[in-house]
Amino acid sequence: MPEIPTNLLEVIRYYSDEQRCIDLIASLRWPNGPLCPFCGALEGERKHYWFATQKRWKCYACRKQFSVKVGTIFEDSPIRLDKWLAAFWMVCNCKNGISSHEISRDLKVTQKSAWFMLHRIRMALRNGSLVKLGGEDGGPVEVDEVYIGGNPKNKHQCKKEALLALDGTGAVIQNPKYKNKTGHGTDKVPVFGMLDRETRKVRAQVVPQVRRDVLMNAILENVEKGSKVYSDSYGGYKSLPELDFIHDTVNHVNEYVRGEVHTNSIENFWSLLKRGLKGTYVAVEPFHLDRYIDEQVFRFNNRATKDNPLTDADRFALAVSQITGKRLTFAELTGKVPPSN
């Protein structure tokens, strides 16, 4: 694999040469040499013909031509590869994420293009791992639900006021009656998360409702049976032992931690997610929330730890290596047609 620069300034300088962008992407998607996307012919004894001026290969077997962008999130994009790679670097390595306004300003693309780029990048960041969390010999898995969003600007004035009350001294406080008002009747979106405390990997997704069957399905899909699962005392988790999980709860009314039974790690992830959403994105439409979550999950699961000292360049290479087999058209993104994958 070609060498990868170590900071954003170097990334911008280094990849201003289009050939270096092509070399990097080709080496990450085809570690064994370019593979024809039409007939699958791999380079070996015979090489594909390289048209240096058009920056395309011609397949030695089927004679069709292909570029490095074919079959990736870059396909059909008029944006130059150096801008794409710089955007990848920024998204992977800015702790709280980056807004389309910043991308637009820094990379000199329109805000609409920047917004579309960000969504395609988030698609690449999406975890496709089929390895489940936990396991009988594995670490405990913390599960938790959270409600995200709800732009206060969208709330009716009377609703906003209903959430307030006066305390004994006449000061305005949050009405204790509505202190835990989330979910039903609000415009917040429920998100469900699972975190393996041993591997420090998290999975999170928007769920249609916080209901027993929805949560159980998500856990069955993502967590190995026989795992220890820690949750709060929400009744929806009660059937976990019937499904062969070892279940323990903390009751948040009077305790937060009981020995190793707690959900602090997943709650730490929620606060990172909320901070990122609050600081960078003015308002997230529920429709796009899943992609913002994918982005934060990628950064969380690939952050540097003592056991796994990943660098900014490692995270960047990993993200760029995930560009294939994923496409997202503008019509899909704006909800005009259902996504094709």
Ligand SMILES: [Zn+2]
């Ligand atoms: Zn071919």
